[in-house]
Amino acid sequence: MNLPRRSLLATGLAAALIATPTAAAAHNGPDRDGADGQEGFVEVEGARIFYQIEGEGQPMLFVHGYPLSGALFAENREELAEDYQVITVDLRGYGRSEALGEQPVGSVESYAQDVLAVMDELGVDSAVIGGMSMGGPIVFSMYQQAPDRFDGMILIDTVAAPAPPPEVGTWRGLIEVAREQGTEAVPPLIIDEMLTGEARMEHPELVQYLIGIMNEASLQAYVAGAEALATRPDFQPLLDDIGVPALVLVGLQDTIYPYEFSQQMADAIPDAELEIIDDASHAGIIEEADEFNDAIEDWADDQGFEEK
Template sequence: MFSRSQRLLSLAALTTALLGSALAGGSTGTYGAHDGFLNVNGAHMHYVSVGQGTPMLLLHGYPLSGELFSRNRQALAAAGYRVITIDHRGYGQSTAPASDPGSLQTYAQDALAMMDQLNVPRAIIGGMSMGGPIAFEMYRGAPQRFLGLILIDTIANPASIVEQNLWKGMAQKASAFGPQSLAPELLKDMLTGQTRVNRMADATFLTNIVKQASVAADVAGANVLATRPDSIPTLKTITVPTLIIEGLEDTVYPPEFSLKMQQNIPGSKLVVIPGAAHAAIFEKASAANAAILNWARSHNLR
């Protein structure tokens, strides 16, 4: 079994390879790809920044990393955006102190502090799954930092009793058997059956990301999802342009929840992507990229 340090080195190599591949073929330097680390609120945080132009900060879900957006960064950067992805503390290549493995408030404060250190006063901020509640928390505390909001396969409702126990079970399983034990539980919901059968490399890619998390992060993230506040009241306060992206076959937070968000956020747009499950942003990246760019152009977010 590989140690956490070995897994981090493996993911670092994977990230470097992905960036190198994306910038190959004469495009090196065109989008200004850079990855690095920043010390934020006691954590050592990894980020990737690609492109120049209007900043777009994308927040990953549980228990993934910024590499969830590996198929989005270049396409969005090519259209004139500076796309920034971060690994929440304890996920991907980021590490966290034992005293604060993560909470909703900490994740939100980390993201805002990363924006500060990267000289990003305002950004289009997007959150996938757990990234949605983080974005809501950021909006409640600092709405002036938002140029726009993208909600991806996420939810504003608090967790039901059934869902609370599901996340508690995830935490217990990670504690007992390690982060890799969560992959089989999650992949069946992240990707459609068709993708898992016909594009097995996609499942392998996401599985490897899941394995990078620390046990403490898996427990902290599960607790965030189980105890998240009711953000329905927050929806009515959102005044920035908002896009909601939903996989038609998402069984974690089905389309009904996205429709409810769209109905409660004034002027928001809902795009449902056929043939996609919970990780629609990765599984159907081309459709998701097109939805983001069409929406952003319609609001002159450039």
Template sequence: MSTLFSCTASVLTLILLAAPALAGGSGGPAAQQGFLDLNGARIHYVSQGSGTPLLLLHGYPLSGELFARNRDTLASAGFRVITIDHRGYGQSTAPADNPGDLATYAQDALAVLEQLHVNKAVIGGMSMGGPIAFEMYRRAPERFSGLILIDTIANPASVVEQALWKGMAQKASLYGPQSLAPELIKDMLTGMTRMNRPADAKFLTGIVKQASVAADVAGANVLATRPDSIPTLKTITVPTLILEGLEDTVYPPEFSMKMQQNIAGSNLVIIPGAAHAAIYEKASAANRAIIDWARMHNLLR
């Protein structure tokens, strides 16, 4: 169910209510998973469904399991959902001499598509996955049939944000990946969810702990030094969906609104009761938004 707040020729802003039947997690097509050796790294991937390819890129310092509640429903709706763990995160590994940077993450993701024989895909990026998706678009726009931007940002990091990510890297180096969880979970999930659904916080905490120290440092550096992608927004010509948690304090709705204003014909969906990990916290609403948008643009097979 959705409530339309504003609609013009170039703006479609929706506030979605939860639809429990779309939460995902069971009943969808069987998933396949494996590892791909590319660019010196060993990348873990999961592929589910046989429809329109949809590559989802996780944020810092998570893994493809961020999308565990999305795969079934999106695959059942007509997508081939592909999730990967960036090098050094989740089950993926990386060589010591190349733990990752923005160009490498983008190269890895494009190589995954190549090895899985996917010529074009809807590509979605959450948080750090957004800058990776922008870099992929700059390198290979022909590989995109659509774009989904999830609680992310096109602006370069401010001085304050740069210091925050440098602090994350230092903390991971001193105390290990598990030390980042308390710093991050409070922003990924709303206070209501943390109190009433502690299993959600436990699940995301477990993912955070899987990352290597080198990956935590590399990812933090990517976020601190990311380029200005505002000029890139004006070059995007594929259907674009922007998903935003209303209570996201990392990259608040104002940043998503700015992206929507700069991507011609893009659609903005704001999800109430969701923070930075809206795609997981309010998976039902996110799934419905993606399916409705894909149908509107005839992207589903």
């Protein structure tokens, strides 16, 4: 498979390893808490995983990217909960979740096991399962481990290919920054890749909201997540074996995993639909939440999920 023509975020981060200012976080932006939902913790091996549920009907579960939390999906959860039961989780060490004691080296497989354990504890036999960025490889690993738990799949600004050497260097560089300068030194390095320049200029509250989410992650989570991304398996051979309908969503302005990655995934998955959102970047799921919600709702309606 030919890699997309554009580079990943490695170029911008390399120079920043020398000296990086920290940024104070303020929790402005979307309402993090569902108005009519429920929330709690699930005890899994070595961690307390925070979850939120809103709505009723066909379950939809979303897995966030690095170094974020389920709060990324606040606006999606609120809107989609009008027709579906929407579940979000904070991976161990992110958001309100806690990693207890010494943790194993981060891997997408271990994150996938955590999310499956949450489904078990909540009594969710199967769901439409979506993943943004790092959440995509986690979803692929979940499918490898338990394909019967999937009613459908949503892939959001993500990738099936393994990390090439420049990207591996980027993630290992972030580990170095987090360890040597502290975790609050990392968000300023990546926030420009999360949102378009227009969004950063016109919605500073969204910038601060995302930085606030990133500043909640523990050092352990920063290290484990970056290592999981650096060492993720090659899930490309899995794509043509995916036996559920899939929606592939990507922002046209995404420079971390450019839209060509999503095109390649959509071409390889037997029953996949691709939606490219013109004005969105890597965090388009919150940057252009209405457009992403509309795409999810239209696809889910076409699949008949609302009636289930």
